[in-house]
Amino acid sequence: MYSFRERLESLKKRGLLRKIRDREGPQGRVITIKGRSLINFSSNDYLGLCNHPSIKNAVTRALSHYGTGAGASRLLSGGTILHEELEALISNFKETEATVIYTSGYTANIGTITALTEKDWLILSDELNHASIVDGCRLSRAEVVIYRHKDTEHLEEILKKERTRPKMIVTDSVFSMDGDIAPVDQIKKLAERYNALLYIDEAHATGVLGEGRGSLKQFGLSSAPFIIQMGTLSKAIGSVGAFITGSSEIVRYLINTSRTLIYTTALPPHDVAAASEAIRIIMDEPERIKRLWENREKTVTGLHSLGIDTGESETPIIPIMVKDNETALRLAEHLIENGIYAPAIRYPTVRSPRIRLTVTASHTEDDIHRLVTVLKEARDCGLL
Ligand SMILES: Cc1ncc(COP(=O)(O)O)c(C=O)c1O
Incomplete structure (x- = not known):
């Protein structure tokens, strides 16, 4: 029979192996994965309508x-x-x-x-x-x-x-x-x-x-x-x-x-x-979109205050550009360990690895503050 083990090993060696992490509850501001509550900066549910x-x-x-x-x-x-x-x-x-x-x-x-x-x-x-x-x-x-x-x-x-x-x-x-x-x-x-x-x-x-x-x-x-x-x-x-x-x-x-x-x-x-x-x-309810953009601005301001490179972002999609796949994976793990979900995005989805943050209308000031604090720690310990 055919075996795909070598191809999988090659993906792993290059830091390109993916795995699915399923939720145990609804899409939203906070999601639960393997019993852990994580502030979710990874959904495209920009206006918080998935569970309305x-x-x-x-x-x-x-x-x-x-x-x-x-x-x-x-x-x-x-x-x-x-x-x-x-x-x-x-x-x-x-x-x-x-x-x-x-x-x-x-x-x-x-x-x-x-x-x-x-x-x-x-x-x-x-x-x-x-x-x-x-x-x-x-x-x-x-x-x-x-x-x-x-x-x-x-x-x-x-x-x-x-x-x-x-x-x-x-x-x-x-x-x-x-x-x-x-x-x-x-x-x-x-x-x-x-x-x-x-x-x-x-x-x-x-x-x-x-x-x-x-x-x-x-x-x-x-x-x-x-x-x-x-x-x-x-x-x-x-x-x-x-x-x-x-x-x-x-x-x-x-x-x-x-x-x-x-x-x-x-x-x-x-x-x-x-x-x-x-x-x-x-x-x-136009106020939802207004909130989305306010949250986007607060997040970008916070990231820029840490000197984080957000590429060309002009919208609630905010990439954090990193130097290689391993760094992207380590940073994503660091975020999870600190209660934040924002997975690493790598080739072939993108040419240069990154964490892709998506901010939504549902995020609170505290969520954004928490994100910036955890990223500051990541920067201070050389992960960024
Ligand atoms: C720019 C763009 N076009 C198309 C799609 C595909 O949309 P859907 O997830 O509804 O298949 C996506 C989403 O992944 C997207 O980001």
């Missing part, structure tokens, strides 16, 4: 009416009026013509990028785009050119040479491991000037930027027929799944051609109900 009472009530109602699974693909009998309602709600929230739900951000990226581009197309993709975009590009039959991170001059250089081919520019709006923001305003101008489609991954912008509505709103821009936005329901929205939103023509085309939409079971109704309730809460 009115969302749980909405889920219970949907569950008792519709049952558990969707039971079929959306194009068969998998959809419910809850799916339709959520799509209408998202179109309204994002000020777009139409929306369609996918079962995850990963499959939305793969299924949309592959459906919209063809063999004679060119995809221009930021070098730090998420793995699901990378995989969507790999699976597409189009030619893929990677442009330097957020470098609009480099992007324009490539666009200038490719005036005649159909093109799509693909970018995360918030980069998931560095927490910096793409220059969406300049990229939109380039897409317009060079007649390209613009595909924006709003996974970490949804619920976070532009009053929760995302990067276009943040930059004071509106949607346009050449813009396709992907947003996840799994991060600030606190459920699971994703959406593609944009022109009705593109959404209709995806419903007809996107393989990860057609050939998979629809999202269960209770997850859909959770997402709808979460979006209503985001619209009704």
Whole structure:
């Protein structure tokens, strides 16, 4: 039989071995792992909606009416009026013509990028785009050119040479491991000037930027027929799944051609109900986003006061850059020993190892103070 022991040993030697640490309770500000309570700086539950009472009530109602699974693909009998309602709600929230739900951000990226581009197309993709975009590009039959991170001059250089081919520019709006923001305003101008489609991954912008509505709103821009936005329901929205939103023509085309939409079971109704309730809460309670950003500022100020390098971060995703994998692992262990959960992120997720902190609206002043104190100790004993 095949053995993967050597490959596993090689990963271990290079400090790249991963292990799963499961929780014993809900996602949130404090999580329990192996009986230990840890202040959680590792979730994408930016607004604290994963365990919200009115969302749980909405889920219970949907569950008792519709049952558990969707039971079929959306194009068969998998959809419910809850799916339709959520799509209408998202179109309204994002000020777009139409929306369609996918079962995850990963499959939305793969299924949309592959459906919209063809063999004679060119995809221009930021070098730090998420793995699901990378995989969507790999699976597409189009030619893929990677442009330097957020470098609009480099992007324009490539666009200038490719005036005649159909093109799509693909970018995360918030980069998931560095927490910096793409220059969406300049990229939109380039897409317009060079007649390209613009595909924006709003996974970490949804619920976070532009009053929760995302990067276009943040930059004071509106949607346009050449813009396709992907947003996840799994991060600030606190459920699971994703959406593609944009022109009705593109959404209709995806419903007809996107393989990860057609050939998979629809999202269960209770997850859909959770997402709808979460979006209503985001619209009704802007103070959550305000708190998120206040906490983000307090954390960054604390880290900078220790001389910690937070890279290019501009959002609640705050990397702590370290010199190697071993340091990242030791620092993550030090944090756990001191009651804080923030795992090490290493290759191939990132090129340079780091601890990726995510701050949420649920964190308290004491949590942030504790984090900074523990990091100060780590710095003083040479771990940073
Ligand atoms: C930028 C980005 N895009 C897409 C995804 C995939 O989303 P999901 O977790 O819903 O599959 C993620 C999350 O891991 C992400 O960070």
